[in-house]
């Protein structure tokens with residue numbers, strides 16, 4: 001999985017087509033969408049407009065909680081492929097755990113989608129430690145990622161450790177807490193020191209952690225480009241430690257609380 005992905009939640013119409021196309025032109029090779037974002041047609045159009053060959057792109061989509069019964073699951077995956085205009089995606093995720101269907105059933109549906117060639121890899125999103133264990137007990141194929149909220153104001157050490165132990169990638173969604181961490185003074189001071197932006201410091205903090213892959217979203221060409229330009233500097237251990245320490249004094253979760261079935265591990 002490429003080290004940084006381009007998030008597309010709430011990107012619609014031409015903003016989505018142009019955003020995806022521009023992201024690919026500046027170097028991103030990893031695009032994150034979901035059937036629930038209702039923008040898969042625009043994401044597909046953006047990929048084609050970029051001129052970047054499909055095989056060079058790691059494309060993720062997700063099945064929504066209301067489509068997790070097996071027939072619905074397979075239909076949702078097929079609809080996603082048709083909307084995106086691709087033969088298969090690189091990664092198919094369960095977007096949120098179902099409140100009613102057992103994990104073992106939804107994981108079997110995910111495996112079925114893999115076996116019939118709708119996706120190259122499978123994964124989950126918003127899964128707790130307990131749900132991850134259930135998922136691994138039920139799966140035939142490796143679950144390559146757990147995509148969860150992660151930024152400097154949210155301690156995810158337990159989930160991160162579990163993902164690393166299981167050989168999984170931790171995909172970090174809302175890496176800026178939807179802007180909620182961008183004005184932090186500690187991050188601002190580190191940004192000034194490196195002549196970088198706060199967003200670049202946060203993404204650098206992500207990619208310097210083992211197995212963490214952030215997927216920032218932006219509607220603006222300048223931010224899309226800046227968010228990918230994070231490979232030319234390095235944070236010191238002390239700077240990493242200062243950012244790690246922020247979640248001891250700040251707690252922020254921006255993901256939709258109404259959608260949360262399980263008890264979080266933080």
Ligand SMILES: NC(=O)c1ccc[n+]([C@@H]2O[C@H](COP(=O)([O-])OP(=O)(O)OC[C@H]3O[C@@H](n4cnc5c(N)ncnc54)[C@H](OP(=O)(O)O)[C@@H]3O)[C@@H](O)[C@H]2O)c1
Pocket residue numbers: 006007008009010032033095125126147148172173174175176177178179182197199200215216217218219220223224226227255
């Ligand atoms: N699996 C899940 O349940 C789940 C849930 C939420 C999100 N996600 C995924 O994660 C992606 C990212 O999360 P997110 O969209 O919630 O939030 P985010 O990436 O944390 O923040 C996006 C916000 O940050 C601003 N921004 C981006 N780059 C910036 C920069 N360099 N400087 C200043 N502001 C900047 C954007 O504004 P501008 O447009 O003005 O740049 C936008 O308002 C989503 O798009 C989606 O693909 C997954």
